[in-house]
Amino acid sequence: METENNQTTVKPLKNKKLLYTAIVGVILFCIGAALFVGGMSASGWDAKNLSVLPPYAEKSEEFENLNQAFTLSDRNMRVHIGVSPDDKIRITYFEREKEFYTVTQSDTEIGFTKEWKYNMFERMFFFDTQSPAFTLLLPADYSGSVSVKTTNGTVKAEGITCARLSVESTNASIESIRVTATGELSVYTTNGAAAITDTVSAGNLSVRSSNGNITLSNVSAADIALRTTNGRFTLSDVAAQGKIEAETTNGNITAERVSAEGMLRLKTTNGNINFVRISTQAAVRLESTNGSVQGSILGAQSDFSITSRTTNGANNLPTGTSGGAKNLNVRTSNGRISIEFIAV
Numbered sequence: 001m002e003t004e005n006n007q008t009t010v011k012p013l014k015n016k017k018l019l020y021t022a023i024v025g026v027i028l029f030c031i032g033a034a035l036f037v038g039g040m041s042a043s044g045w046d047a048k049n050l051s052v053l054p055p056y057a058e059k060s061e062e063f064e065n066l067n068q069a070f071t072l073s074d075r076n077m078r079v080h081i082g083v084s085p086d087d088k089i090r091i092t093y094f095e096r097e098k099e100f101y102t103v104t105q106s107d108t109e110i111g112f113t114k115e116w117k118y119n120m121f122e123r124m125f126f127f128d129t130q131s132p133a134f135t136l137l138l139p140a141d142y143s144g145s146v147s148v149k150t151t152n153g154t155v156k157a158e159g160i161t162c163a164r165l166s167v168e169s170t171n172a173s174i175e176s177i178r179v180t181a182t183g184e185l186s187v188y189t190t191n192g193a194a195a196i197t198d199t200v201s202a203g204n205l206s207v208r209s210s211n212g213n214i215t216l217s218n219v220s221a222a223d224i225a226l227r228t229t230n231g232r233f234t235l236s237d238v239a240a241q242g243k244i245e246a247e248t249t250n251g252n253i254t255a256e257r258v259s260a261e262g263m264l265r266l267k268t269t270n271g272n273i274n275f276v277r278i279s280t281q282a283a284v285r286l287e288s289t290n291g292s293v294q295g296s297i298l299g300a301q302s303d304f305s306i307t308s309r310t311t312n313g314a315n316n317l318p319t320g321t322s323g324g325a326k327n328l329n330v331r332t333s334n335g336r337i338s339i340e341f342i343a344v
Contacts, residue, residue: 056094056132061103063089067144067163070136071111074150077134079169081146082206083156084137094132138162143182156193164203173212180275185221195232204242212249220313223262232271272335277342283327293336297328301341304328310337 023239031214033272064085077094084090093101099119104110112134133153136146138160145164148155155167157177164183167174173192182224184203187194193212194217195207205221207214209228216235217225223242226233226314232251235258238244243262246253253266255275264280266273267287275295278284284304286293292313297304305326308317313336330333 021052039044054096056095056096056099056130058092058132060093063091063105065089065139065142066107067142068105069109069145069147070105070138071109071147072134072136072149073111073113074134075116075151076113076152077114077150078131078153078172079134079136079148079150079155081136081148081155081160082136083159084139087139087141089139089142090135090137092135094134134135145183168307178284194228214246214248224260233266233268234324255295273332280326283329285327286331287329288332288335289330290334292337292338293330293332294338296340296342299326300343303341307329308337310335311336 024172035290053065060206070089070148090199091112093112095101100115102113102115114327120153139159139246142161143163146162147166149168151170152172153169153173154172155165156170156177157165157179158177159179163181164185165176165179165181166186167187169192170189171191172189174187174189174194176185176187176196178197179199181201181203185199185201185205187207188209189212190210191212192209193214194207194209195215197217198206201221201223204223204225205219206217206225209231212228213231214226214228214233216238219239220239222240224238224240224244225244228251228252229246231248233246233248233253233255235246235254236256238258240260240262242256242260243264245263245265246258246272249269250271251268252271253268253273253277255266257277258264258275259279262283263285265285266275269289270291271288272291273286273288273293273295277296277298279298284297301326304326306318306321306324306328308315308319308330310331311333313332315337317330317337318340332341
């Protein structure tokens with residue numbers, strides 16, 4: 001009987017403690033909210049400012065095409081780069097009182113830099129329901145360089161020709177479609193995907209992302225360097241006059257009809273590597289951990305000096321052979337190796 005009475009007494013005590021804790025929590029929250037509002041009021045903030053941002057005003061500029069380099073430094077804005085309907089460089093952009101561009105112009109460069117004059121409280125309590133885009137249209141015969149940097153906005157370049165293209169964004173995706181660059185093409189994003197399609201770069205192509213997938217389709221360049229984390233690679237009809245290096249973590253790699261005159265290197269951790277009809281004139285290096293490596297390589301097996309190794313998986317390659325003019329190095333752990341050679 002004594003034990004039962006004790007248990008009956010403990011339950012009400014626990015309920016009372018929970019009730020007291022909840023009451024104290026509510027009181028502390030109210031005190032904190034009052035102090036926060038009081039502090040903001042003392043600094044000149046008005047609760048009436050808790051509203052939607054004012055509308056943008058659309059503006060446009062046109063420039064004679066002198067093949068000037070174009071630079072854009074933006075934030076919280078989508079960017080579209082396309083083809084001008086005539087021989088002028090045409091730009092459409094949007095401004096409002098505390099969000100506008102500083103424009104610089106010379107015979108060699110056109111620059112747009114976003115000025116952002118919101119204070120901390122406005123950034124916290126203003127809500128933006130608008131989603132305009134900065135639009136740059138280039139003449140078909142444009143041969144200058146383009147550099148675009150934005151945050152929290154997608155970037156899409158389509159159908160343009162330029163000397164060099166550099167695109168950077170955060171928390172958003174980047175697309176390059178039917179782009180021809182006579183120099184380097186560089187793409188960098190964080191927390192977003194990158195997709196390069198029907199694109200030719202006479203220089204090197206570099207694509208980097210974090211927490212995003214990278215896709216290349218019908219792409220050629222001098223050297224190609226691809227890197228991401230926590231994302232997968234999907235490569236099809238990709239060719240390099242030099243080397244191709246693609247490296248990811250926590251993602252699969254799929255490659256179809258990928259060729260390199262130099263080294264072709266595909267590397268992942270915690271992912272599989274699957275490939276169809278890849279080729280090289282020098283060397284292939286395939287590396288994975290906790291994943292399988294399987295697919296087909298153009299050429300006879302005797303064309304390659306082979307080194308292969310896996311743990312906890314089957315392997316249809318010899319662990320070591322020599323005599324081939326090209327090198328094939330395949331390594332994985334906790335996965336199988338299965339490679340077919342297709343004579344050409």
